[in-house]
Amino acid sequence: MSAPPKIAFRDVHLAFGPKQVLKGVGLEVQKGDSLVVIGGSGSGKSVLIKTVLGITTPDSGQVLVDGVDVVGARGRDREALNNRIGMLFQGGALFDSLTVWENVAFGLIQTGAAKGKAARAKAIETLARVGLDEAVADLLPVELSGGMQKRVALARAIADQPEIIFFDEPTTGLDPIMSDVINHLIVECVRDLGATAITITHDMRSARTIANRVAMIYDGKIVWDGPVDKLDAGENPYVDQFVHGRAEGPIQMTVRR
């Protein structure tokens, strides 16, 4: 028998009040995969990955990590699980009362993996990986530009070398060159750490760099998932429209006038 997928969503439903966001998501991510999730704004991409972390709870369905259902995991189980996961939040979510290096080293210090000077050194090393030098280490997040904050958030997500990493729009708000640096950094992380990654992005260039698999979410379901080189094969009209950024097609943007 083969090993279970690293992460699997089985028929996940989730609603906020009357608004049905996920309507039966089914998706599997194998160990070492780098999956990119694409889909329109508000289609539930962020909500989907937050179900793995227990930040949002599905109304029904299963979310499996290594074959174990993690929906409703609490206390120690939840902590142990989240320890293995790193997350870059869409808005950064840096702690604004802590300095940059304290942000990056936060997970290391809390788990007791590093203390004091060692934690700081590790933080600075991680900052260097995302292209930030030591000078920013003692600044507060508000003193940084938006793109720099994003990189600090990225450093915080990868600092304790998690085996599962979620990147929620890692390159939005960065200039094209820095985007490319971040894209390659993500590729490197996944390769070096042997991590399993799910990245959410709207940027098709970055999707092609990062992904070995791509999944598209539309109307609360995964409408297509496959290897990245099949992205342009025209297998699916939704994917085709999204990849080429056309206004006409099966995806109707409802714009009220």
Next chain:
Amino acid sequence: MNVLARIGAVVLAFFEAVGRVAIFAGSALYHCIAPPFHGRQVLRQLIDVGYYSLPVVALTTLFSGMVLALQSYTGFARFSAEDAVANVVVLSMTRELAPVLAGLMVAGRIGASMAAEIGTMRVTEQIDALATLSTHPMKYLVAPRIFAGVTMLPVLVLIGDVIGALGGYLVGVYRLGFNASAYMQQTWNFVETMDVVSGLVKAGIFGFIVTLMGCYHGYNSRGGAQGVGVATTNAVVSSAILILIANYFVTESFFSK
């Protein structure tokens, strides 16, 4: 029928809110006593609640003591009972005014800032980020604040008792022409341990109410800057009302025989 349904809905909503607060309070207290503890956070809150509230509490109790002496003197002069001024001042301060005034002032200062800070962390996903970095938000954010409220408010009130009595003394001696040592004697002879202790118990309860309301409303805030504003208002209003209600029942349980 419709009226009944509406009343029913309001009653249900009320009990739901009470239930939520009770669960929140239970969880917060659990995290106050169950290790690990976040020493730095506790220290920061102790300083913030205790030290930085001192000027406000000192000023309010000083002037309350002074006005109390003035009012009771003019009032009691009608019955030639001016001698009771010192007694009235020290009794009212220790039993009622110091705890209630300190509680209300701290509600405005600390309750509001806790709701705003935690509320901002909620809407910018910093609380979710804590959970992904092996840190329980209740333990890291809420428990230190509640601990600081319960322990620091009695200290503030004890200082307030002394300053309030001093205010009465200043007005009594320099404005109303009492004999200084006689006034002191009156104050000391009259005040009983129970008067002070009941005030300190009240202070502990008010400290719990203020910090609980600040944390609860901040923690459950949603919807950006406006949501944080609503949370702040609710925190201050609900703690002020709860302080006044709790004050009656604590007094009742201490002094009704």
